[in-house]
Amino acid sequence: MTDVPASLKTFLTEEQIAELPDQRGVRAWAFEPYLELHHQAANAALAPVLDSLREHWLQGFQRKPNSVEQGRFVGCLRVLLLNLMRVRTVDEGLTVGISSSKGPLQAEVRYRPAFMSVQYHVRALKLLQERGLVCMVKAGHRQDGYGETARYALTEAACTLLLLSGIATRDFTIGRRDEVIRLKDTEGRLTRYSDTPETQAMRTNLRRLNDLLEGTDIALTRSAHALIDFDDKYSGQRTDLYRVFNNRSFAQGGRFYGGWWQHAKRYVRPFITIDGQPTVEADFKGLHPAILFAKSGLDIPPDPYSLVPGIADNEMLRDHAKTTFLALLNADSTTKEPRNFDSAAHGMTAEAFRQRVKDAFPMLPGIFGTGIGRCLQREDSDMAEKIMLHFADRGMPVLPVHDSFIIAADHKDELIRVMEAVFHARYGQMPKITLKLSA
Known part of the structure; x- marks a missing residue:
């Protein structure tokens, strides 16, 4: 072994x-x-x-x-x-x-x-x-x-x-896939469904987006190995997107999947080009907690995860805080996050850190262990659709990475304005958006 x-x-x-x-x-x-x-x-x-x-x-x-x-x-x-x-x-x-x-x-x-x-x-x-x-x-x-x-x-x-x-x-x-709207059952397996005007509209919008992506040259300016520079779910180069809904409900999930860039590791994405042009990646800062703060009528912190004590100057702990928070939102009861937690380095057990994350959000009672994260994914995926369609109307491809978006660098200012406008129209506040430049 x-x-x-x-x-x-x-x-x-x-x-x-x-x-x-x-x-x-x-x-x-x-x-x-x-x-x-x-x-x-x-x-x-x-x-x-x-x-x-x-x-x-x-x-x-x-x-x-x-x-x-x-x-x-x-x-x-x-x-x-x-x-x-x-x-x-x-x-x-x-x-x-x-x-x-x-x-x-x-x-x-x-x-x-x-x-x-x-x-x-x-x-x-x-x-x-x-x-x-x-x-x-x-x-x-x-x-x-x-x-x-x-x-x-x-x-x-x-x-x-x-x-x-x-x-x-x-x-x-x-x-190209024949079906781009996918529904999974409670065990995560694809299942049947009957079409509605909503699913038909989502399918039409996705095909518009995929038509644009099909004619776009999405590449890397550095070499990348399939088994090293991509995550375990990577299975080849493709660009067409599909949406996945969960638990037999179109009220849960809905995020966009399918693009190869979504499986590129964080250090690889800055090397992505769109039609030969360098790109930027704009990211909603702490999107799901930001949505919860806004829906509760509370001001959104600049970085919601910074409310967890001890993570301000520790990027690794912040990553653990994010994955733990989101796992607690998605879980119906508890979660095994944070995984691969170095108790010796951080001076606490994984269980203690998980409790620290729970205790950091008393202003948002009842959010953990209810599975509401899937419903928030429906909300954030609908915002993603609006953002991408705005640029598709102008012939500008946008590459979604769930709560962030990659676009040609020349359009970065417009991307930030549109992201802010779409969020504000729904929740009445402006979230913080971070920008990662191309390598």
Whole structure:
């Protein structure tokens, strides 16, 4: 076992630690149903493999499916292989999380391409394993509100057959999603919903924003590694956005996801350019506590998190205060935040710090442990939509990072004015906005 926590060394010998199984999850990218490959030689190598798999599948029928159904099944085979090929170009140890549980897959039909039926997806994944092209690296599981999908990878034989040595991650692109308004259930799984005038309007607005982003060159002026410079949820370059609502309610959540820049680590984002121009990132200072102060008729502090004692000159403690505060807002009861808290360095336990955060906001009674954070996300995401649409009307792309926005540096003053105006129109106060310049 590597990366041993210091606490283990207090109770176990080095030999005992070495015998412990590694309980960490296998690093995986999410399965991307809209993935495409733009590499002539690799596509030429893939075609006969797909034909052979299709012929093997057809042997199980007395009456063969028609050409349309065959095309749908081959589409499932192709997108499964493309996902597994792409992660192999990033890192040999990277896998893809792929679900084969019919219940969740049925609930997700709205969010997949038309060709990808549950039956064909499950059968295609099974066939790829039977033919020795794909192997399961780790089985999926779900317990106590936490779950992981099964992790899969290509076999070495498949890597040779598919000419993987000649392709790169940049040869893959992700197409536009058919559905950009997503609803999740209470366990965080995508679920069905019926359209309303509200969801239709949100979808129309998002497609306007995505049309603008599709024609925008969003790049970095420095090199970046997928497994180092991005967070664990990064799974490739894409620009189109979608909104995610939570707990089967369109009153909860609604934030914008999907843009690759949202997964870039904080030190990488200053290197983002928009159509070759340097950018700035404007950020609402302590957005959720600021909203709560305003809704309670209280003046918004310049930095709401500074009310927590001891964080004024400690950026790490401020980050812990922010994540703990937001986790307490989102939780229905309690939270495990702050995580990775160095008790020795900070002179207190994580539990004591959590209580310090709770005690710092007596002027906002009853806000913790009620799950209201999801409702605040609906409010802040609606403000984000207004801000982005303002600039879309002028042909100016804006990149959302939840409570901050990246824009070409020439438009920074207008961005700040619009952010202030949208917040003031809703809450009657002016929040503090911080500005991070490009590198």
